[in-house]
Amino acid sequence: MKQQQRKQLIALTADWPSSIQFDVPMASYSTLRAGGKAAGFIDIYCLSELQELVGCLHEQQLIFRVIGRGSNILVTDKGFPGVMIRLKGAFEQIAFKKSFDAENDQKFYLVQAGGGCSLGKLLSWCIMQGLSGLECMAGIPGSVGGSVRMNAGAVGGEISDCLHSLDCVDDYGHVMQVLRSELQLSYRKAEFKPRGTSLNFLHSGNSLLVVSAYFRLRSGIKEQVRSRCAAFLAQRKERQPTGVASAGSFFKNPPHDAAGRLIEAAGLKGRCCGEVLVSPKHANFIVNTGKGTATDILTLMEQVQEAVFQKFAIRLEPEVEII
Numbered sequence: 001m002k003q004q005q006r007k008q009l010i011a012l013t014a015d016w017p018s019s020i021q022f023d024v025p026m027a028s029y030s031t032l033r034a035g036g037k038a039a040g041f042i043d044i045y046c047l048s049e050l051q052e053l054v055g056c057l058h059e060q061q062l063i064f065r066v067i068g069r070g071s072n073i074l075v076t077d078k079g080f081p082g083v084m085i086r087l088k089g090a091f092e093q094i095a096f097k098k099s100f101d102a103e104n105d106q107k108f109y110l111v112q113a114g115g116g117c118s119l120g121k122l123l124s125w126c127i128m129q130g131l132s133g134l135e136c137m138a139g140i141p142g143s144v145g146g147s148v149r150m151n152a153g154a155v156g157g158e159i160s161d162c163l164h165s166l167d168c169v170d171d172y173g174h175v176m177q178v179l180r181s182e183l184q185l186s187y188r189k190a191e192f193k194p195r196g197t198s199l200n201f202l203h204s205g206n207s208l209l210v211v212s213a214y215f216r217l218r219s220g221i222k223e224q225v226r227s228r229c230a231a232f233l234a235q236r237k238e239r240q241p242t243g244v245a246s247a248g249s250f251f252k253n254p255p256h257d258a259a260g261r262l263i264e265a266a267g268l269k270g271r272c273c274g275e276v277l278v279s280p281k282h283a284n285f286i287v288n289t290g291k292g293t294a295t296d297i298l299t300l301m302e303q304v305q306e307a308v309f310q311k312f313a314i315r316l317e318p319e320v321e322i323i
């Protein structure tokens with residue numbers, strides 16, 4: 001980042017709750033505990049700051065990326081030349097918007113959750129309110145924004161199943177509402193459906209900057225919502241390594257198969273590169289047991305891809321976003 005660009009950003013953010021930082025190691029912001037430096041990094045607490053910042057970055061022709069809990073990203077050791085943004089404060093709030101009666105006398109509620117809100121917080125809130133629909137997300141350590149962007153899913157459900165709409169910010173800092181029907185939703189991906197050239201999302205490489213998501217949730221019984229969440233969590237604990245640095249499933253499942261099954265069948269459980277290894281508990285988890293670098297993780301990733309390709313002629317695609 002040029003000196004002039006740094007000066008502009010320092011001046012813009014000087015009086016904000018959290019001002020811009022430079023050359024920030026992203027290992028501290030990724031659950032893989034590895035990654036190069038971001039040229040700029042800032043926590044943003046309210047919409048007006050976000051709009052000003054995005055407008056300024058656009059003017060300065062600086063790339064940026066919004067991250068959530070860092071549970072599905074890996075910044076290469078070369079680093080990220082733009083600005084990493086995290087949504088905090090107002091973006092972590094949850095609110096009822098309205099209720100409506102739908103089929104079978106069932107009541108539905110429209111719930112707004114900020115892009116920076118953790119799924120854990122949202123689920124605890126849903127339990128307290130007795131609202132059902134998001135239970136299969138229990139144990140996914142992401143934010144609402146990151147999980148929508150990744151169309152996170154588990155046990156046959158996806159976050160988009162009960163998504164109603166989004167509030168997004170474009171590259172000029174304008175807020176726009178995006179309905180679920182305007183999204184192209186696929187396995188671990190949510191994008192805008194192409195709709196002409198009027199959209200201004202070309203700059204960030206992050207195309208969907210989610211400031212709020214609206215979910216359509218069913219009224220349920222508190223204890224039942226709680227016990228469904230607990231059952232999904234228990235299932236996770238049994239099958240997946242816990243308390244280690246990972247990004248969850250490292251590879252996407254190929255059609256009609258499971259990446260973990262293929263990796264295990266290729267004899268790769270326990271394979272390591274430096275302090276990074278293929279988990280002996282779940283072969284689709286790459287775990288960082290110490291000071292493994294992004295390069296170690298990517299080297300092991302390529303070894304796994306190569307070995308699986310040699311044995312099954314299937315090329316595994318990373319689910320983790322490599323930045």
Ligand SMILES: Cc1cc2nc3c(=O)[nH]c(=O)nc-3n(C[C@H](O)[C@H](O)[C@H](O)COP(=O)(O)OP(=O)(O)OC[C@H]3O[C@@H](n4cnc5c(N)ncnc54)[C@H](O)[C@@H]3O)c2cc1C
Binds near residue numbers: 149
């Ligand atoms: C132990 C473990 C278990 C996991 N289990 C699952 C699972 O069962 N199912 C599953 O799908 N995933 C799982 N994951 C992966 C991960 O938790 C999810 O993909 C999660 O939804 C990512 O959210 P995040 O906030 O951490 O996003 P990040 O990792 O911070 O970012 C992911 C992507 O989203 C973008 N992004 C983040 N916030 C926003 C925003 N506000 N607006 C626009 N884009 C944004 C980032 O730029 C990046 O491209 C697991 C991860 C771990 C560590």
